[in-house]
Amino acid sequence: MIAMTQMAAHVNPSSLPPDPGQADERALLAAVAAGDRQAAERLVGQTYRAVYALLLRLSGDADTAADLTQESYRRAWAGLSGFDGRARFSTWLYRIAYTTFLNHLRRPRLFQSLDERQEETVPDPTPSAEESVGSAAAGDRLRRAVLALPDDLRFTVTALYWGDLPVREVARHEGVTTVAIRKRLRRALQMLALTLGEEAR
C-alpha cells in the first residue's frame, strides 16, 4: 500500500492504466441495485479494510475507527441514491468516512460554527511532555499536525497518503485539475514540515 501510495502521488495520472477495479465496482453496484445482498456484502468486503485503515490513522484509536467505519457504511447505504458515479465508489466512500470522522471530532462540543471549529476542535499539535519520546508519540504528532491543516489541504493529504487514492481520483472528486491537487499537496507538505520542525526545536 505504501509503494502504491507513493506512486499515486507522483505518477502522471494520464499515464495510469485503466483501473480494473472500477469495472468490478460497477458490476457489484449493478447487482446491488438488482437486490443482490451478497453483492453488497462483497462490496463491503472489498472496501472496509481501507476505510478502517483511514479512520484508524485519522483517529489514532482502534475502537473509534471500528465504530466510525460502521457509521460510515450506514451513511453510505442511506446515501447511495446520491452517488452520481462522478468518482469511483471507493473514492465516494472515502469522502463519507472522512466526513464521518470530522463530525466525530466535533461531537463532544456538538456543533460550533465552522469558523470557530478550526481552532477549537482540532487537537493542539504541540506535544505534551509525556509524548515527547517514542515513535508512537511522533506518529501522533504527525496525525495532529495533519488534522490542523486547512480543510482542503487536509483532505488532499489524507486522501493521497492514508486513503490510498490516486491523484486523478482526488482531482475528479474535488472538481479540480491534477495540477491543483499537486500544488495542494506541496503546500500541505511545506506546512507540515514547518509545524513538525518547530516542534522538534
Added chain:
Amino acid sequence: MSRITEREVARRLAEPPQGLDLEPPADLLARLKADIPEQIEIVLPGEARPDRPERAIPFPPHRADVAWQQRRRWLMAASVVLALGAGLFAIRVRQATWQAEEVPSELSESQKTAAGSSAAKAPPPPPPPIVQSEADQSRAPGNADVPLARPAPQAVSPRVPAPQSAPLGRRAPQGRGSNAGEAGRAAEEPWGELEESITVRPELDSSSAATTAPPPPPPPPPPAPRREALSAEARRRQNKARQEERQGAADRGVESGVESGVEGGVVGGVAGGVPGGVAGGSPGGVVAQAPQPVEIPESIPEPEPGPLIEATEAADAADTGLRRDAEGASRAPGGHPFVDTEEDPVSTFGLEAGTASWAEARRFLDNGRLPPPEAVRVEEVVNYFSAGDRPPARGDFALRAEGAPTPFAGEEAGPAGDRYRILRFGLRARGVQDRHRKPATSAGLRETVARDARVQVEFNPAVVARYRLLGHEGRDIAAADRRRDDIAAGEVSSGHGVTALYEVKLLPDVRPREVLATLRLRYRSAETDKIVEVDREMLVRDLAPDWQAAPPALRLAAVAGELAEILRGSFWAKDGDLEEVARRARELSGVFADRPEGERVAELAHLAARAARIQRERGSKGKP
C-alpha cells in the same frame, strides 16, 4: 535545532503508523454485513437520475453577445435607412435634372413633385395589428431568447422616460425608439437614471408618445404589459363570468399589449427599426408601450373565500396582503402572509443574510432547550444551509430558480394542498478567481462586484394565485419604496451568494410552458459603472414533479426553512412536525454525504432530531 524537509514529511506520512495495527478487528466485517439494509436505493452511474433533474435554467446571454445582437439589429436598420436615403436622393437628383430640362412654366409642377418626395420620406403606415393566437401567447413567455418584447437598444433615443410606477424591467412590448424619447429624460425612471447599457430596458412614456403618435386613440387605453394579456387569457379559462366583466380591459390589453408586442418589438424593432424611430414610429406600438401598474376593476369579485384566505386573515388580520408596513406586522414572528398575485405580483428580498441566528439557535439546542422564537431568523437559517450555487460561467451573477411540491404544506392548505410549491431562488456573484485578474491581494479578496444591487421576483398572475416569502420579516420593502434607488440597495462582494425561498399556490391547470416567475437583478457593475439588468424566467415545466425529484439544494433549503419556521413559531408552520423535518434532514444527510455541504447537513439532521426530542419531552406540539 532540527529541520524537517518535505521529503521527510512525505516519508513519514507514507509509512505505517507506529503502534497501530491497521488490520481491522475480527468482528468488524460481520458487523458491517449485518448493517446492510434490506432495500438499498441506488441509481447506477450513467443511468437517468430521477432525483437529479438538470433543471438549471441557462444563464442569460453574455453581455457581449447581447451587445452584438443589438448592434447587428442596429446595423440592419441603418442599412435600410441608407438604402432608402440613397433612393430618395437619386429621385431628387433625377427630378432636378428634369426640372432643368422643363420649361419655366412647369416650375410649380416640379414643386408639387418635391412635396411628393417629402411625403415619401415619411415612414410607411404602420402594418395592421397582428393578433396573436392563444398558442402564440402561451409560447412567447417560454422562450426567453426570442426578442418578442425585448426593447431595441437606445441607439436613437438614448434616454427615455418611464412611468413612475413601472416596476423594474417590466417587459412591456416596445417598439423602436421614437421622437417620444426626446420629450423627457429618465428623471421619473423608477430605478433612477439609466446609463446606456446593453441590458438597459427603456420604457416609453405614453403621454409624451401621444404627442408624436397621431392620432391618439381616445381615450388613452390603460396599456397592459404582456403578462397582463396572458393573465387575462388564463382567467378566461378559469372563470367565464369574471372574464365577461373584464372583457373591456382584457381586450385593450390584448390589443395594445400583445399586438403591439409583435408590432413594436418585431416590426418596429427590426424591420421598421430606425426609420420608425427617426420619422415618427408606429402609433400602435408607441401607445401600448408604457407599462402601467395592474389595475383591478372594482367590479371584479373577490377571490372565492377558502381555507387559505381565512388562514391569511388569521395570520395577520391587519394586513391586506399587499399594503403591509415594513416596520409593523411583518416583524412579528408569524411570518409573511400570503400575497395575492393579482394585487401585487412583485416581491423583493434582501441580498444580505447573515448566519448568526443559526449559531444562536444551535447554542440553545445544544443546551437542551428550544430557542426563543424571536431569535430564529428563517432567512439566516436557510442561507446557512444553502448548498453553494456555482459561480457564473460568464458575467457577474449566476441566477438559479428551482421549485417542487412542498411536503410541508399545512392543513390550512386544504384540498388544494397539492397546488403548493416551494421555490428557491439563488444568486451567486462571481468570485475573484473566476476571472483572470491580477494576483489577489488581501484587500482584493473581497472585491466588490456590484453596487446598488437589488433583486425582484415577479410572479405571473396567470399561474401563481398567491405567494409568500419565507423569512426576511421586517426587511421587505414597502411597495411604494421598491423603485426608489436609495432604498435597500446593497453592495455585493465577490463570491457572495444568497438564497430566498417562496411558497406559492398555483392556479389549477396551468400549462407547462407558461412563465411562473421572473427573477430580476439590477445593479451597477463595479467594473464598468454601468447599470446592468439580468433576469431569469422560470417556467411551470421547470418545477420538479415531486419532492424526491427536486434538486438536493432545494430540498435542503426547504427542510432548513421548515425547521426555522417551526422554531420561530410561524403561523404557516403551526402544524409543522419536527419529527418529519428530522426525518427529511436525515435523508438529505445521506444525499449530501460526499459533498462539501455534508457536514452542515449532518448538523441539520442532528439538531432537527434534537429539537424534535426536546419538543417531545416537553409534551408540547406545534409551538416551542
